[in-house]
Amino acid sequence: MYVKATAIFLMIITGMVPFCLQAQSTDEVRIYYGVAGADYVYPAMDGGGSYENANFKEFGIRYLKGISERFSIESGVNYSSSTAIFHPEYRGEPVTVNEEDYHLISVPIYAHYTFWKHFFVNGGPILDFDGADNPSFIDKQPGIGYSLGFGGKYAFQHFSLFINPNFKQHALIPFHKNTPHHQKLTEFGVQFGVGYRF
Structure with missing residues (x-):
């Protein structure tokens, strides 16, 4: 499944290249790597065990289309992976x-x-697709989520280095809602990357 998801990611990147090459002077392409503390948020219920998330990491590419000197529309593709962990409810016997x-x-x-040349804020909706087939004990996350972030950057010639702490929640509006207590993958993370301005 990892190979399949990576192939999809690379095809999307390849498709973006001609568009990026036509970019104007206010446009920028960024690549990045990120880590996060992530968890599955769902309404409180009595019993039923607990969930957690570990080893979260992500990488991606972004294209910033300049609308003005300070304002841009930012889009691209992001691939993330993590380990979902389920702790069954303890009932007096060993659990797995x-x-x-x-x-x-x-x-x-x-x-x-x-703003102030070296700082920025970014945020908006996220459209999510599963990179895994059928998870056995967590809810599928395809749907519409959102992100809010802020960051700093240092530019030199056409290049820039940036850091982007952010909050993200997925499946705010899930495409597949099998239960009334749908889990939402929620992240507090940070992205590090490099950009090239045209």
Whole structure:
């Protein structure tokens, strides 16, 4: 499944290249790697065990289309992977902790505003697609989510280095809602990357 998701990611990147090459002077392409503390948020219930998320990491590419000197529309593709962990409810007998890898492909559509030259805020909706087949004990996350972030950057010539702490919640509006207590993958993370301005 990892190979399949990676192939999809690379095809999307390849498709973006001609568009990026036509970019104007206010446009920028960014690549990044990120880590996050992530968890599955759902309404409180009595019993039923608990869930957690570990080893979250992500990478992606973004294209910033300049609307003005300070304001841009930011989009691209993001691939994330993590390990979902389920702790069954203890009933006086030994229990087995279940783990499975989970992959998510996301397309953000953000507003991006730069201020004081070296700082920016960004945020907006996220369109999510499963990079895994059928998770056994967590809810599927395809749907519409959102992200809010802020960051800093240092530019030199056409290049820039940036850091982007952010909050993301997936499946705010899920495409597949099998239960009334649908889990929402929620992240507090940070992205590090490099950009090239045309």
